[in-house]
Amino acid sequence: MSEFTDRLLILIIAVVGLGSLIVAWFGGFVMAGMAGWMQTVGLAALVALFLLSLVAVWHEFNDIDRKRS
Numbered sequence: 704m705s706e707f708t709d710r711l712l713i714l715i716i717a718v719v720g721l722g723s724l725i726v727a728w729f730g731g732f733v734m735a736g737m738a739g740w741m742q743t744v745g746l747a748a749l750v751a752l753f754l755l756s757l758v759a760v761w762h763e764f765n766d767i768d769r770k771r772s
Contacts, residue, residue: 710764717760725753 729749737745 713764714757714760718757721753721756725749725756
């Protein structure tokens, strides 16, 4: 396998792990504790946290490449 496919597989694992933790598990608490527009804002914040963590994983890959070069 190439370096790109290795990165892609690790990113897929991160998506599944972080997605189930942040969006599904924490989202259950948001759905149960909030109502109306606060629920929408809470879920949007969870999705933003999820996307930010994925960008951080990808940034770490690039940082490792720069240090190795």
